[in-house]
Amino acid sequence: MEQKANIEVCLSPLLFSLLKKEAKVVVVIDILRATSTICTALFNGAQYVIPVETTEECLKYKGEGILLAAERNGQIAEGFEHGNSPLEYTPETIKDNVLVLTTTNGTKCLRMAEGADHILVGSFLNLNAVVQKLKELNQDVILFCAGWKDQFNLEDTLFAGAVVDMLKYDFTFDNDAAFAARQLYVNTDEHLMEVVKFSSHYQRLSKHGVTKDIEYCLSTNVMSIVPFLDKDMKIKIS
Amino acid sequence: MEQKANIEVCLSPLLFSLLKKEAKVVVVIDILRATSTICTALFNGAQYVIPVETTEECLKYKGEGILLAAERNGQIAEGFEHGNSPLEYTPETIKDNVLVLTTTNGTKCLRMAEGADHILVGSFLNLNAVVQKLKELNQDVILFCAGWKDQFNLEDTLFAGAVVDMLKYDFTFDNDAAFAARQLYVNTDEHLMEVVKFSSHYQRLSKHGVTKDIEYCLSTNVMSIVPFLDKDMKIKIS
Numbered sequence: 001m002e003q004k005a006n007i008e009v010c011l012s013p014l015l016f017s018l019l020k021k022e023a024k025v026v027v028v029i030d031i032l033r034a035t036s037t038i039c040t041a042l043f044n045g046a047q048y049v050i051p052v053e054t055t056e057e058c059l060k061y062k063g064e065g066i067l068l069a070a071e072r073n074g075q076i077a078e079g080f081e082h083g084n085s086p087l088e089y090t091p092e093t094i095k096d097n098v099l100v101l102t103t104t105n106g107t108k109c110l111r112m113a114e115g116a117d118h119i120l121v122g123s124f125l126n127l128n129a130v131v132q133k134l135k136e137l138n139q140d141v142i143l144f145c146a147g148w149k150d151q152f153n154l155e156d157t158l159f160a161g162a163v164v165d166m167l168k169y170d171f172t173f174d175n176d177a178a179f180a181a182r183q184l185y186v187n188t189d190e191h192l193m194e195v196v197k198f199s200s201h202y203q204r205l206s207k208h209g210v211t212k213d214i215e216y217c218l219s220t221n222v223m224s225i226v227p228f229l230d231k232d233m234k235i236k237i238s
Numbered sequence: 239m240e241q242k243a244n245i246e247v248c249l250s251p252l253l254f255s256l257l258k259k260e261a262k263v264v265v266v267i268d269i270l271r272a273t274s275t276i277c278t279a280l281f282n283g284a285q286y287v288i289p290v291e292t293t294e295e296c297l298k299y300k301g302e303g304i305l306l307a308a309e310r311n312g313q314i315a316e317g318f319e320h321g322n323s324p325l326e327y328t329p330e331t332i333k334d335n336v337l338v339l340t341t342t343n344g345t346k347c348l349r350m351a352e353g354a355d356h357i358l359v360g361s362f363l364n365l366n367a368v369v370q371k372l373k374e375l376n377q378d379v380i381l382f383c384a385g386w387k388d389q390f391n392l393e394d395t396l397f398a399g400a401v402v403d404m405l406k407y408d409f410t411f412d413n414d415a416a417f418a419a420r421q422l423y424v425n426t427d428e429h430l431m432e433v434v435k436f437s438s439h440y441q442r443l444s445k446h447g448v449t450k451d452i453e454y455c456l457s458t459n460v461m462s463i464v465p466f467l468d469k470d471m472k473i474k475i476s
Binding site: 012015149150153154174175179183199 | 249250252253256386387388389390391392395412413414415417418421422425436437438439441
């Protein structure tokens with residue numbers, strides 16, 4: 001019998017160093033909203049996305065055809081015109097342009113994953129496409145939940161659980177975090193929006209009037225792209 | 239309306255520093271097996287338990303009426319006669335004696351909790367008693383899961399979820415980890431042993447032939463004591 005590849009789930013950036021990323025596929029997950037935004041920008045025609053850690057680093061990229069976007073604490077950072085709302089990045093805004101993005105959680109995780117064989121960008125928007133890609137690659141996987149300021153969060157864990165559930169026959173998942181994430185997802189079932197309404201990040205974001213963003217970020221399989229981070233630290237779809 | 243006290247759940251020692259422990263009650267949870275062992279030793283008549291971090295520190299306590307116990311990687315540490323099995327600490331062995339204990343996960347967390355208003359020892363064995371004590375104290379609570387080598391684990395999280403579920407009308411719990419722990423517990427319901435059999439620590443311990451320990455550690459409400467860590471770093475029941 002052929003040995004199956006394994007899935008691990010990392011519930012917080014603080015726990016990522018406990019896992020070996022080498023020779024693995026890392027899927028970075030920041031449902032509200034960085035990875036949903038990156039998927040949307042690329043789906044709507046962005047050339048590529050550059051994830052950066054600081055607003056200073058972001059500003060260095062100033063130039064024609066480049067959109068500088070920064071989010072801190074759920075809002076557009078001071079001095080920036082663009083933030084972390086996926087709904088900002090319509091084809092009219094982003095087509096053929098480059099997006100340079102820094103966010104509170106997700107972009108940091110993309111940089112932390114450096115050294116893995118493949119670094120993919122996961123969101124409910126491209127759930128099926130990510131699952132298919134993981135089957136094709138057939139390598140050990142880390143589902144890396146960005147969380148909120150290093151804390152566990154519900155929406156990223158639910159996405160990780162969805163992936164584990166969809167790959168349960170093709171991969172092993174012998175770690176407690178993967179088991180728990182899958183249980184949470186399976187018991188949530190069709191009520192994703194209702195459960196996420198309990199989450200602390202929903203409470204935080206809804207104060208900023210972005211419930212439309214959240215509804216959008218929880219819509220499933222609206223695009224079949226799988227963004228990946230290349231060696232030049234650019235996120236592309238091909 | 240009176241403001242309710244709040245419950246937070248900490249899923250790994252690496253996440254503990256994200257929370258403020260001051261003016262709170264911290265319940266340390268290491269179901270397999272440190273906190274179950276501490277409860278059992280005190281229930282069976284130990285004078286007190288001293289949790290220490292290293293085997294060297296443990297050996298310093300050598301003396302009459304003092305049992306030195308050390309566990310590493312699920313087994314009795316080299317050079318020690320006693321380990322981390324609750325079933326070792328029968329009244330015949332432990333009554334009126336002092337237990338000095340170092341384990342892979344749980345004893346470290348007891349020391350990390352220093353500075354909290356109250357530090358309690360929780361296990362399924364004394365679940366109801368812990369819940370009653372938290373109601374009496376009516377202060378903000380951190381349910382501190384010891385995990386396994388800083389990783390998330392299932393059995394500690396399930397216990398935290400049980401406490402959250404039992405206190406859901408008396409406390410608020412507005413953090414995602416508490417919500418998730420409770421969901422996991424509620425969906426597990428009567429099948430605790432079956433679910434814990436999936437856990438990585440069960441797999442690890444069962445290789446060492448301690449399935450009897452595990453069954454014992456998952457038995458609920460067999461004692462009504464609430465061990466606490468006092469200012470002299472001794473764990474007592476009164």
